[in-house]
């Protein structure tokens with residue numbers, strides 16, 4: 118077990134600068150979680166004392182935020198300063214990531230949806246932009262021909278344009294309920310008005 | 315195994331389709347990260363590996379024009395008590411379809427086993443300790459991989475920011491032992507050597523002098539950038555001058571080199587543009603031609 122635990126221990130250090138500090142200040146709680154030889158404990162001590170451990174932790178965070186940032190880019194732009202604390206909270210909740218883009222994005226999407234429904238985040242267009250990006254993400258893994266029908270409460274094209282040119286904060290987007298069929302055609306996302314239910 | 319000399323390649327990414335439409339003739343091969351072309355639905359799922367339609371169309375387009383080389387990120391050869399044989403067998407199927415010239419992965423661990431369908435991903439490739447125990451464990455996996463997929467298998471040298479105290483071997487001694495005992499080959503990442511030299515104060519030329527360069531079949535070149543006092547292997551655009559100098563030194567000592575691959579991250583494409591990419595390929599080709607200008611005999615016949 119010990120070499121396997123050693124790898125788990127290193128991975129948990131890289132995933133959390135707080136855990137690295139835990140070893141430096143009070144080593145026992147950390148080491149009781151793993152079955153390690155004396156040599157392995159010494160190695161972990163050696164590692165957390167090297168300045169390079171901070172580069173490992175930064176790299177971990179960059180790699181882990183990449184799927185979310187690349188697949189939910191408009192959602193991230195809308196969240197602004199709220200993004201990093203939310204992502205950190207999500208990482209605390211999902212401590213064993215697969216880092217498959219699909220899984221990570223869906224999990225983070227579900228986490229945000231829950232936050233929106235409980236009123237913990239109240240960015241006005243977030244729900245609509247998020248549901249669009251989640252649908253696009255899902256469709257990218259499916260054969261062309263599959264589609265999603267989404268209902269928006271504002272002109273979603275107006276919202277996305279204003280977000281892209283930085284004018285969304287000052288914009289007055291009138292409510293306008295509409296349904297769209299979202300699908301992928303020749304590698305491009307297409308949206309067309311859908312019949313009412 | 316007699317593997318043909320290819321020349322200059324590029325690591326495929328999402329920014330490349332437009333470039334390749336106009337410039338694929340400037341390249342001798344494309345290296346792909348196969349894991350990008352399918353999603354792993356998890357152990358026990360049928361099918362477990364589901365091709366991503368858009369990406370597969372791009373792959374088929376390339377495969378009709380250039381030889382392919384596979385560079386995996388998912389074998390996680392250094393993980394203790396873990397070996398995903400199903401993944402290797404799926405790679406064999408991909409090889410049957412795309413006829414990779416060789417394939418490779420990193421001398422590190424990335425995945426950690428779980429009881430569920432998906433592995434826990436460590437988030438960064440973590441170098442293995444260069445110990446006897448790891449040598450034996452990795453050697454067995456290399457044997458399995460080479461008996462399942464009958465093309466050369468290469469292991470890539472690591473970038474590291476921390477060093478394990480008291481290891482049994484240096485990285486070069488460890489790699490040389492793997493090469494000698496298990497007949498695998500080496501993917502020498504020149505930019506990784508440069509990154510380690512800056513961050514760890516190691517000597518890249520000494521590394522090259524110590525390594526069994528006859529086993530080096532491929533080299534990687536790339537650029538990087540500074541972050542919080544470290545030089546990162548971020549594949550951030552063009553190669554620094556020092557990487558070109560090191561490449562020249564390494565190529566001069568690698569008689570069995572088959573290809574030099576330029577790696578860049580797609581987010582740096584706006585920095586490179588078509589012209590910048592062509593320039594990197596041209597510089598790599600100059601070095602290649604200096605030492606490997608002879609075509610294999612069968613091509614001259």
Ligand SMILES: [Fe+2]
Pocket residue numbers: 470503534577
């Ligand atoms: Fe590399």
